[in-house]
Amino acid sequence: AQKITQTQPGMFVQEKEAVTLDCTYDTSDQSYGLFWYKQPSSGEMIFLIYQGSYDEQNATEGRYSLNFQKARKSANLVISASQLGDSAMYFCAMRELNTGFQKLVFGTGTRLLVSP
Amino acid sequence: DADVTQTPRNRITKTGKRIMLECSQTKGHDRMYWYRQDPGLGLRLIYYSFDVKDINKGEISDGYSVSRQAQAKFSLSLESAIPNQTALYFCATSVERGVNEQFFGPGTRLTVL
Numbered sequence: 285a286q287k288i289t290q291t292q293p294g295m296f297v298q299e300k301e302a303v304t305l306d307c308t309y310d311t312s313d314q315s316y317g318l319f320w321y322k323q324p325s326s327g328e329m330i331f332l333i334y335q336g337s338y339d340e341q342n343a344t345e346g347r348y349s350l351n352f353q354k355a356r357k358s359a360n361l362v363i364s365a366s367q368l369g370d371s372a373m374y375f376c377a378m379r380e381l382n383t384g385f386q387k388l389v390f391g392t393g394t395r396l397l398v399s400p
Numbered sequence: 401d402a403d404v405t406q407t408p409r410n411r412i413t414k415t416g417k418r419i420m421l422e423c424s425q426t427k428g429h430d431r432m433y434w435y436r437q438d439p440g441l442g443l444r445l446i447y448y449s450f451d452v453k454d455i456n457k458g459e460i461s462d463g464y465s466v467s468r469q470a471q472a473k474f475s476l477s478l479e480s481a482i483p484n485q486t487a488l489y490f491c492a493t494s495v496e497r498g499v500n501e502q503f504f505g506p507g508t509r510l511t512v513l
Contacts, residue, residue, distance in 0.1 A: 288442075319501060329443075329490060329504035336499075375442060379500065387458070388433075388502055390442040 286311045288376050288391035295396050297366045304351070305361040305394045307376030315381040318359040319388070320350065323373040332374075335359055337381075366398045403427045404505035406491050412511045419478040421508050423491030429503070430496060432474040434458075434466060437488040437507075446489075449474055450496075481512040 287310040297303040309318065320332040335343045335350045343350040347367075351360040359378075363370055376391045404425045413419055423432065430451050435443040435458075445458030447466040455468055463485060467475045478485055488509050492502040 317499065321504075327488065327507045327509075329492075329507075331501045331503065334499045334501060377443075387445060387448075390444075392440055392442045 290391035292394045302364045307359045313380040313382050317379045319377040320361045321375045371398045406505040410509045421476045423474045425493045429493035431494045433492040434476045435490045483512045486512045
């Protein structure tokens, strides 16, 4: 069964510094996708970045990058040059691509606080 | 303009009442989903729908039902609300192709007293 683990309930970082949010996953499927979502205090879920299991390069989207280590089954989110507006909950999620539905399974999230 | 809208945004109700949460989308996506979010548990899938005629249970469907009235509308019902259904409920949409990321509505905060 697919599973996502986020072991950091909370993280603190100073403005302008980089921060890494950890995510490990478990799946028996060879083909899968990994997602990161941001949830600010207002509650909406915002898609940040995607990594496919066959993608050879790590995904990047602006200040977000995904450190994908397939052998270790990890998909850590790196936020460079943190901004105050980055303070939010961050969720890692996975979808297995060979199953019938391709269900999206979420981790429990990491709360990031960016201080001035 | 919001692509995925949910009504109501907040609702307080009493145990035993029937509640309907509505979701509408203008993205033209075929797939729609209902999730609930509880503190410390992340998001869990309640129901999902590939199209108007295809509705499926997710991992926590007990106590819930859904209706896909049109491609753009997907409603979640609590037939007889109970306190442990107090949660934040999200509707989401996606396409079948490509990255297939899900686009979420703003959420409905439901409190069952």
